[in-house]
Amino acid sequence: MTTEENTVVVQPVDKAKIKHIVKVAIILGIITSFEFAIAFTLSAGGVKTSIFVIMTLVKAFYIIWEFMHLGDEVKGLKWTVIAPVLFVIWLLVALLMEGSAIYAVKF
Amino acid sequence: MSATSTTLAASDWTGGKSPFNVSYGKLMMWLFLLSDAFTFSGFLIAYGLVRFSADSWPVPEEVFNAMPFMHGVNAPLIFVGIMTFILILSSVTMVMAVDAGHRMDKKGVAKWMGWTIIGGAVFLGCQAWEWTHFIIGTGGGGASLTWNEYGPASFAAFFFFITGFHGTHVLSGVVINYLVYYNTIRGVYEKRGHYDMVEKVGLYWHFIDLVWVFVFTFFYLV
Numbered sequence: 001m002t003t004e005e006n007t008v009v010v011q012p013v014d015k016a017k018i019k020h021i022v023k024v025a026i027i028l029g030i031i032t033s034f035e036f037a038i039a040f041t042l043s044a045g046g047v048k049t050s051i052f053v054i055m056t057l058v059k060a061f062y063i064i065w066e067f068m069h070l071g072d073e074v075k076g077l078k079w080t081v082i083a084p085v086l087f088v089i090w091l092l093v094a095l096l097m098e099g100s101a102i103y104a105v106k107f
Numbered sequence: 108m109s110a111t112s113t114t115l116a117a118s119d120w121t122g123g124k125s126p127f128n129v130s131y132g133k134l135m136m137w138l139f140l141l142s143d144a145f146t147f148s149g150f151l152i153a154y155g156l157v158r159f160s161a162d163s164w165p166v167p168e169e170v171f172n173a174m175p176f177m178h179g180v181n182a183p184l185i186f187v188g189i190m191t192f193i194l195i196l197s198s199v200t201m202v203m204a205v206d207a208g209h210r211m212d213k214k215g216v217a218k219w220m221g222w223t224i225i226g227g228a229v230f231l232g233c234q235a236w237e238w239t240h241f242i243i244g245t246g247g248g249g250a251s252l253t254w255n256e257y258g259p260a261s262f263a264a265f266f267f268f269i270t271g272f273h274g275t276h277v278l279s280g281v282v283i284n285y286l287v288y289y290n291t292i293r294g295v296y297e298k299r300g301h302y303d304m305v306e307k308v309g310l311y312w313h314f315i316d317l318v319w320v321f322v323f324t325f326f327y328l329v
Contacts, residue, residue, distance in 0.1 A: 011210035025199040056324040067202050067313045077127040088148040095152050099159025
């Protein structure tokens with residue numbers, strides 16, 4: 001092990017980077033805690049669901065952009081990953097409308 | 108990759124240049140994760156359709172309100188909240204491992220990969236407990252793929268499929284993380300000169316955390 005360490009240069013820890021990681025982690029923790037608070041204080045409905053969806057998207061953004069470092073990739077790769085998600089949005093809208101229609105027919 | 112030849116730099120079409128500026132493996136991991144995201148989207152959106160078309164639906168807070176070692180205590184969503192924090196933390200340790208890899212810090216990579224593996228294993232243990240409690244139930248007959256005491260049969264079926272598919276990802280993630288951990292300790296990546304493999308499994312591991320964020324919101328909170 002010691003012989004290998006002589007040939008490999010270990011770079012020092014970049015404190016600013018670690019600080020940034022911890023900051024993102026704390027943001028994710030705070031959002032999750034806030035979601036908990038909402039879960040027990042607001043009654044079910046459109047407002048509550050919207051808050052949950054927005055917070056989930058914020059968390060997803062932080063994980064993809066900061067933890068997975070997609071924000072540091074080139075433009076082409078960013079769009080390769082992000083653009084196809086449009087299909088998911090389409091499926092979501094289509095199937096939720098379908099679900100409501102089935103409900104209307106059944107009940 | 109830096110094609111610095113002045114005669115070739117005039118065109119991007121002469122080869123020798125990675126247009127996305129990432130390794131082949133990393134690009135393929137991104138594309139795999141995209142397709143995996145479609146699979147999970149299919150699951151969660153199908154859940155949405157069935158829920159929207161159902162007459163009644165169980166309230167998650169009333170179904171998932173148990174804690175290990177605290178029998179009979181009403182603790183709605185507390186346990187799953189702890190699981191969520193464990194997964195977020197293991198994602199943080201994975202970022203640390205990737206960062207250590209960039210610095211060629213073998214000991215750092217091994218340390219943080221170790222913590223990531225432990226986090227994943229603890230999460231799996233929690234899920235095993237959660238499943239057991241859900242299947243056995245609280246005196247009403249529990250749950251199976253075809254029937255459950257909480258409400259429509261599809262509620263439990265979706266629970267098993269969605270958290271099960273996610274749990275399978277966690278399990279495979281822990282196994283792959285372990286292999287990378289083992290290779291790190293053996294000095295495979297140090298000899299190779301880069302820790303790209305840690306970045307690739309890192310992407311996979313973060314994706315698992317990402318999926319859980321959505322499962323947590325749409326299965327437990329909404």
